[in-house]
Amino acid sequence: MNELKAYLKGIATYLPDKKLTNEDLANEYPDWDVAKIYDKTGISVRSIASKDETAGDLAFRAAEKLFEKCICKRDEVEFLILCTQSPDYFLPTTACVLQNRLNLPTSCGALDINLGCSGFIYGLSLAKGLIETGTAKNVLLITSETYSKYLHQSDRSVRTIFGDGAAASFISSKICDEDLIGPFVLGTDGSGAEELIVRQGGHRIPSPSSGTTENVSENAPSPGHLYMGGPEIFNFTLRVVPAAVKELLQKTDNTLDTIDYFVFHQANKFMLDRLRKKIGIPENKFCFNCSDYGNTVSATIPMALDLEIEKRTIKTGDTVMIVGFGVGLSWGATLIKINS
Structure with missing residues (x-):
């Protein structure tokens, strides 16, 4: 039976310019050479936010790339969900700040969810619920993190793994006879x-x-x-x-x-x-x-x-x-x- 269904229309990503390479880390941890770091992690380079660059900034740039790719228009966004564990402020909600920075309609709902590695899945479940209950036709889901700001320089167990970045995903709606999410x-x-x-x-x-x-x-x-x-x-x-x-x-x-x-x-x-x-x-x-x-x-x-x-x-x-x-x-x- 044909019903209103949520689907993933497009994605845009953003990575900070600053990089942390295995060579950089090997210089800091002499007992771990470049090959050992890669063998343990499979990671060669990490993108790292600059000192004055926040998760909100990365989210903004990912969303701007989404608009530039013509995946959606600003006035189509009816709800903004930002998933981050490194918000710009305790309050206000970073998603509310982004609504203004991105020049989204003031009729747009906006909220943060504080969730990490499973956050994109949870965000999709919320977007699907908003769309398929008729609350919104289009949802902008942004996942953005600057975990590097939480890492101690001497803790190689985490510094060799984590990088910073953001992705903006546009979840839209269509009449369809099967679940697309x-x-x-x-x-x-x-x-x-x-x-x-x-x-x-x-x-x-x-x-x-x-x-x-x-x-x-x-x-x-x-x-x-x-x-x-x-x-x-x-x-x-x-x-x-x-x-x-x-x-x-x-x-x-x-x-x-x-x-x-x-x-x-x-x-x-x-x-x-x-x-x-x-x-x-x-x-x-x-x-x-x-x-x-x-x-x-x-x-x-x-x-x-x-x-x-x-x-x-x-x-x-x-x-x-x-x-x-x-x-x-x-x-x-x-x-x-x-x-x-």
């Missing part, structure tokens, strides 16, 4: 919240009077820096992601063979290789492409989609499974039908 498998395990966290900065543990996350110690991370329990996050991922993939396949009467391509959150190559092998996904149907920009958290999946569509690895008519997982701890999976 969805269904969704979503999950949360807040008992693991301490495994990927910036403890200081909210009202539970307020920042020092300076209000910054600058180094309290030059030699060790402070509560204002990102802490990642790598082994625990790895084990969590190996536990929940294969189960989520299996549940989504069952929910949609699919198999691994009937899915054309798989785009997972681009965490690092070691983790993605283990997931691919454990699930049994063929290598030629599985994406890894963050080597030249790093793990950009909520922006990795739309960035990867944009690049694979541009390369024509993903083509019109393909069914793509996307899966996000990480900070929260949270995870999500869904299907996208490439329709344009």
Whole structure:
């Protein structure tokens, strides 16, 4: 039966100009050479926001590129969702600031969602709900992060992985007889919240009077820096992601063979290789492409989609499974039908 359905019309991405290479990192960590860093992460270069460049700035530039590509017009945007864990301010909502900067209609709804590596999946679920309940015909979903501002210079476990970047995705509507986005498998395990966290900065543990996350110690991370329990996050991922993939396949009467391509959150190559092998996904149907920009958290999946569509690895008519997982701890999976 023909009904109003949400679909992904287009994506534009933006990466900061500043780069952090494996050569740069090897100079800082003499016991890790360039080859070792790449072998552990699969990442050669990370895009890094400048000191005065915020997630709002990256989001603005990604959205401007979307308009320049003629994927949509400003006056078509009826709702703006910004997914970020590094907002410009505690308040007002950064999405509200972006509505004005982007010259979107004042009739446009706008909100932030604070979610990380699964944020694009959750944002798509919200956009689909807004569209298919008739609240909005067109939703601009932006994922933007500047995690580098949370990283301590001596913490190589995170500095070798994370980069900064943004992606702007336009979710529109059409009359159709099949779902073009969805269904969704979503999950949360807040008992693991301490495994990927910036403890200081909210009202539970307020920042020092300076209000910054600058180094309290030059030699060790402070509560204002990102802490990642790598082994625990790895084990969590190996536990929940294969189960989520299996549940989504069952929910949609699919198999691994009937899915054309798989785009997972681009965490690092070691983790993605283990997931691919454990699930049994063929290598030629599985994406890894963050080597030249790093793990950009909520922006990795739309960035990867944009690049694979541009390369024509993903083509019109393909069914793509996307899966996000990480900070929260949270995870999500869904299907996208490439329709344009």
